[in-house]
Amino acid sequence: MPEINEELRKMQNTYEKILEDLPETRESVIPALQLVQKSRGYLPGDGLEFIADYTDTPLANVYSIATFYSQFYLEPQGEHTVKVCQGTACHIKGANEIYEALLGKLGIAPGEVTPDGKFTLTTVRCLGACSLAPVMMVDDKVYGNQTPDEARDVLDEYRD
Amino acid sequence: MSEELNTKKTQVLSEDGVVKIMVCAGTGCQSSGSLEVFDRLQEEIDDLDENIKVGLLSDNGNEDINEVEVEISGCHGFCDEGPLVRVDPMGILYTNVVVDDVESIVEDTLKRGKLAEDLCYRSADGTLYAKEEEIPFYKGQRRLVLGNLGEIDPESIESYKETGGYNALEKALTDMTPKEVWGEVLNAGLRGRGGAGFPTGKKWQFTYEEDADQKYVIANCDEGDPGAFMDRSLTEGDPHRVIEGITIAGYAIEATKGFIYVRAEYPLAVKRVNKAIDDAYENGYLGEDIFGSGFDFDLEVKRGAGAFVCGEETALISSIEGRAGRPQPRPPYPAQSGLYGQPTTINNVETLGNVPMIIRNGSDWYSSIGSENSPGTKTFAITGDVANTGLIEVPMGITMREIIYDVAGGMDSDRDFKAVQIGGPSGGCLPEKHLDIPLGFDSLQEVGAMVGSGGLVVMDENSCMVNVAKFFLNFIQDESCGKCTPCRDGTKRMLEILERLTEGEAKPNDIDRLEELSHYVKESSLCGLGQTAPNPVLSTLRYFRDEYEAHLEGRCPAGVCFDHE
Structure with missing residues (x-):
């Protein structure tokens, strides 16, 4: 469906913007998670996928890092x-x-x-x-x- | 008292003609509203017209002085009396200052040269103390590493340079070889302030002797021990000292790249150190060819993401590399194979904070301070049931009794002292009978505690030692990374026993089982976290076994546990 693709592309652009100063390497996974969480308040699934892609790191590893550190939330938080x-x-x-x-x-x-x-x-x-x-x-x-x-x-x- | 102040003021003022008001912007004072005080002071000072400024000092017959500066400062350490405002050059310390007190500071102290007595610290016996250095809390201290805190503006490189800042770096880079630098630190006898007390010069020597194209140096500011905030205060209050220290370390081991790893929960420290790094680059103290010596050094901040285990050096390295922070078996030690497999030195920020003064004043000077096997000073965050809580720095060799009763002013109530917890989750609880042991890395280990990173929590008779042990085990269970079985499962079983004891469901042999498990976990865990995790249990078993036994019988002598009954 075109609207969904449109939505997805918009989100991708947002992430790209958030991460633009980070090198596209594995060391950027933690800073990237911090930036995405800062911007969105938590770490949505598409954010994790984008980071995996961006840093050339398997999604499973990104997920493992996001769940290892207590600073990260996979669910929306209160205001x-x-x-x-x-x-x-x-x-x-x-x-x-x-x-x-x-x-x-x-x-x-x-x-x-x-x-x-x-x-x-x-x-x-x-x-x-x-x-x-x-x-x-x-x-x-x-x-x-x-x-x-x-x-x-x-x-x-x-x-x- | 105020007579004397005025005399002193005239003397010092005639030299540089500036009154400086420093508002503490440490985390403690900020949360008590110090920034609002700062803003109001700034407004009031801006409103002072030229005539009034001169009027300020006319009492002393000194008409040349007409400048008042308001600045923020790092943590003074006297946190429970905050917000703190220091007026220099008189050295007056105003305590518990709220926005409404600003008027009195401006009207009384600035315009009339008088002391605002209501804002001065009074000890329990009612004695008024006007000057910071006369307050008993500071008298027993020797503030070297923390010397600049409260006296310089942490966001100004000029302020740091006025104290002789970056002279040590210049000396190291232009007058000394790397070997001479680590040799000096080795001779000084400096030992790691992060907990274990390993000789810093040795660490540097090992990394220096490795042959590699790229070496790294890392400052560990992942201060995770609950009840400890020395590293935070140092990094927030005097960030250039840490930068100077790590750059000297980089030169000594021939590393060209450094990282400062700061805990996630310390946003202000990150902000201050980032600003300081930018300023150091601008002034040529970082970057290429520093002081024309040909030495290049780059430095950047890495933020932690909330994992206690990342204070362990191999876990910290994993975290910088962008992985989950799980420790690796040692050897190889980071000195041989650390960050990205390259030789790496990791020092605690307080350790690095000692380095510039060792280079500046020499190893003989340094080793004359403190005790023979533990030279220098140690910073502590003293908290709990004492009159004065806060951040202190004392010479090694001082006794715990002097710290608690002289510096911290004794207990904060009529209740008796029961124990002091030292070294956080890796340390132990010491009873009254061990309070006279001279403070040192080895002396504390002999009685089942450790200097650790510097948390000191004093407890009175209302604290239950079994409950305290459970508290730490709970912490360890939360923070165990899960990689090795003894730590992951062993501490869980230990916690279960402690839960049974505190809930009145203990089995007859639970205490013996707990002790046995403690030894297994200590001996077989992979990293320092697990190896030291049983210490709070073992030390309370050693000194307060009767309390454990009372819990077996369903009694809590301190009246903390079994709250459902």
Whole structure:
């Protein structure tokens, strides 16, 4: 069908543009995955295929790399990604209570997206802001010295 | 106090006539709002008209000075008192500064030359400290590698050069042969700051002695240990030091290409180091024929993608080559066959941060600091249940007791000290009785811990040691790459036992089984991750076995586990 081909070609052009500065070699697989994810919010199948082609790397290897590193997502993510730090300092300062409170508030399982598409909630192994433990991060912003109530309030700021 | 400040101010100001306000832009202070403080300060300073600027110093009778600069700085380390604002040349440190405090800094300190006392640090006994270096947190420290943090603008190469930056590179390239460079580092006794403590000069010598067309040098900034952020702060706060260090390393081993591998979770470090690399190229400290010496060196940043195991050198190499980061058996060591099969040196960024001052001041100077087998200083991220958490740098040979009670100000509550976790998932928990051991690579290993990368987490009696061991095993299970069986499956079985213990479902011989498994995993895993993974379990078993036994009986002495009962 012509429309689908048209769509595909458009996507291909987009990927080509995203990756234009990268050499077409295997070393580019990880940077390419990072760029595509940055642009699309996750790694769609056609993105993986394009990267495999572009870097001359078998698709299976690209998939293996995408699933090995915790930074990559194969499913669409919420508009905002909430990461609760589970580093040592945060752990002993009560990070779990924050995490449970947010899971409760959002009513989702770890890694899931809220039905309204607003949030994804995950944990992260140390954000390196240990002096402010317990810490959480919404997108690129770090929130320190959180209590369960404060953490819930932070999410409300992102609601509107 | 303010009397003395004013005197000092007049003295120093008469030399260069600039008041510098440095706002900490480390990750900790940024998340507490330091950039908003910076913006407001900038606005207020811009609004000052010429007359007021002169008025600022008229108290001291010095009319020549009329310039105020506002800059950002790297991490001061005193993170839980942030956002931090330093006023130079007086050396005043203002703590917990919020946007509304800016007015007081401008009105009191800048216009009237007075201390804004409300913003000064006060210790628990109420003593007010105006100057940064007088605060007890800094007194017990020896800040060499972190010396520039908080005092220079990490985004300005000029700022780094004013501290003598790139002099060491010039000296190495124009006055020394590569052999002399690694010889100096070898004589200095510098040992790897990434954890294992291998002599850096030896590593360089091995790579230097390999004959190859292309060699590589890599700076490891894949700081993955939970509870550690030294490498992040150094790279964010003084990126040129790392660049100077790696370029000297490149010269010493005759490599012409270097990489700085930065962890995915550190976007600010990536940004700062990229800017620094561009500036270094522009100034001729990278690229072709550096200092007219004929030495060429190219440097680029590689970003990690979220895998703890990539801190292991062979896994890191796989990651740069564009593969999943799984370790390879050693030998061959990277010095023989590393990146793309070529001889490669991999050093931790803190290790490289030590290099410029060794070249500048000589190995004798360096080896006079610290202890005999562990010269120099070590940076630590001290966190947990202590009064002052943050980033510190202390001479080797200091005791853990001095670190916890003098530098970090002791426990943050009335509760007693229980243990200090050192070395992250590869290290161990030390009890009170070992707090007087002098800090060193070998001395800590003897008691079942390790210096590691530098995470120090202090725990009071409310922490359950079995739960802490479970925490680390959980981490290891998540991060095991799955390549070798002992690590992949062994740590899983260990975790299951710890889960049973903490949930009240333990079997009578579980503790013995856990201990036995720990030894198997330690001895038979492929890489450092698995070989050191049992350490948190073994060290807690060694010093807190009674807690494990209590869990067998369904009791958690700290009251952490069995929360369903």
